[in-house]
Amino acid sequence: MDTNSLKKALLLMLVIVTTALVSWEIRLRKIGVQPTFDAGDVLWSDKRAMVYESKDKVTVFIGSSRIHFDIDIPTWKTATGKQVVQLGIDGSSPMPVLTNLADDPNFKGNLIIDITEGLFFSTSPFNMEEPNKGLKYFKDRTFAQKASFQINKVLESRFAFLDKENFSMNAYLAELHLQNRPKVFEMPIWPWQFSGASFDNQAIMYPVFVSDTNLQVRVRNIWAMFAKMGEKDVPMHGKELDSLLNVVKVSVDKIKSRGGNVFFTRTPSSGPYLIGEQMGFPRDKYYERVLATTGCQGMHFQDYAPTKNMICPEWSHLDQPQSVVFTKELIRVLREEKGWKL
């Protein structure tokens, strides 16, 4: 092939790639997809590095997906003039991150911990996997990875198709829903409309999800599937619970001894999900014991008028308008009832 033909091939390649990407982006925008960020280890590590700011400037949140959805970061910033460091990790226990922050002598800030009972009161290795992966990435990340993140940030903020969880080749292949052999576990697929992450690491429900009951039912079925999988598991109790509470207390004491503040919150859930949680983890035996053991203050959503009757579209997470209400109420409680200087 002569130089001329090679140049023509190069040009053709560029034309095809550009046309395909532009068409794909236009199609996604047309169906309502917005640019979001991959809420994986890379974004999480970027936030983890921000915990060292003084507590007058930032508040750190840890927990699982509920804290991810339920804290509206722009509302928090506007109301307090301070930053949020969102370290919630979907479907996981906050314990590895709590222990990590407690063992980090340079962390002396304000920490708010979400209690989603099924995940908080668990020592299942599966629930520790993602936090440990995130912590390892944070510890090991190189200059090159940090630089790549900065470039990626620019691209992800502009292109909706850059969404590995929903629009990658594997995400499309998973939509084939091939029948598996008995006993083979396959992660369910959440509809893309369920959420997208902002650069601040806030999960935001798409409005189309809030208005489409079919999509909500699809996610409710996923929660039901997880509940069925765990129906034989007895909730943690006795010595195992005492041991976990002791670990929480030790970690909280370490943070407090350095001048930090720790606060617990029970974020809203509703419907059968809430009923199941109340049956499996009665408030007095779990949530209240955390507060009693650690000597920390907390906010349970059922104790406050603006939040106690909140309805989660798929029973477990708030849509954005409700997350604004929840965040405002949390700020009010912290300031007016708990004496936090926010």
Next chain:
Amino acid sequence: MIFNSYTFVVFFIIVMILHNLPFSWKTKKINLLLASYIFYAAWNPVFILLLWLSTIIDFYVGKALYVQEDKRKKNILLVVSLIGNLCMLIFFKYGTFLLDNFLTLVNAFGVDFHPAKPNIILPAGISFYTFTTLCYTIDMYKKESAPVKSLLDFSLFVTFFPHLVAGPIVRPPQLVPQFENERKASQDQIIQGLFLLSLGLFMKVVLADSMLAVAANAVFNSNQPLASLDAWMGVLAFSGQIFFDFAGYSTCAIGVAACLGFALPQNFLYPYAAIGFSDFWRRWHITLSAWLRDYLYIPLGGNRNGKFKTYRNLMITMLLGGLWHGANWTFVAWGGLHGFYLWVEKAILDARKETNKPSFVPKFLLAMATFFLVNVTWVFFRAGTFTQAGSILQSMFGMMPQGNAVLTTLAIWKVGVIVVGMFLAQWLMRNRLVLEVIPKLSWWAFGSIWAVMLLLLIWSQESGSSFIYFQF
């Protein structure tokens, strides 16, 4: 820095611009050297010191070796170089392994000794650049090539970023002469280099990471007995993953070097189309095989001292080759199994030579048999322990009737389609190079194939996972 990262894209654009500005050749070489140090330091800047130490020791020792006529002094100089290079490699790569084995030994004799576990970080690419510098001093000792004239050229030879971290392992005569006179890539070279870079990234990101890694990890990270189908699919997935990962890296390296006007040696030549194991080792990690042949097997005596010593030398070479890959006895077993295969093959070939009987088995079936046996060796390469390797082998050969199914139907399809496609493609391409095939295509076919590869690369959206061979 890894090729499959945004940082590399920016880095490479800057390097290309600087390399094509009207600077003197010396300035361009200094730019390339600095770029290579940045490429390496972007992972962990501290380990640049090791690279400098290795470069400086070997440059001056190499020069002294070449001019030294006194045999005793020459031997001392060689020992200094070997100690300098190998001690670093042994400390960083095998320190923990040696300590563990020492403790196992003394504990077996009833000595209750439990020192603190050392926390040694393995510098990326140490096995590769140690072999690069070692071959230089050995060549100087044997006067097989002339010493490199300038420290700049030698530093660039050791550090040139396309090959620095995971090869191909270059020899001085392959690269040093290319630094002596100004080189600028032609337009053809740049386009072909960019194509090879895309191809390498496609192999790594789309095929290894996106399609095969999940199945391989699910099987090898499982601590339960596996169903036969799952064990086989996991091993086949790893077989494809390691090929696409490592050959992908080498293809990227060759492509990047070509864009800058340099030629690096081929490192892979469709190894899964090999007919027999000596053929496999002529096609898999070619530069390491050649290194082991020239600097270990032949110095041990090669095949010059009778059958027994030939077989012994072959096994020693393969065992040490296995150990080079990782500080674990499972890697030694992997090398040993390949050594055993080579023994059997040699015995069959020697017997056939004596009887003068031609092979009656079709070559394609022999290639399939070779591929099958190579897959068995990958179990030891990928498994963390012999217990795990044993368990997977038992599953593969139907000795675990109650084994669990862990792979999804989709994962099985992905592995099946890609591994069969890989095997057939390698068989069809076994006597050809990619760059020889391109001219036979029409420009629109070539452009379309390139576009599909790039689109799949973007579509897979796999973010910068490291190459498997970085850990070696």
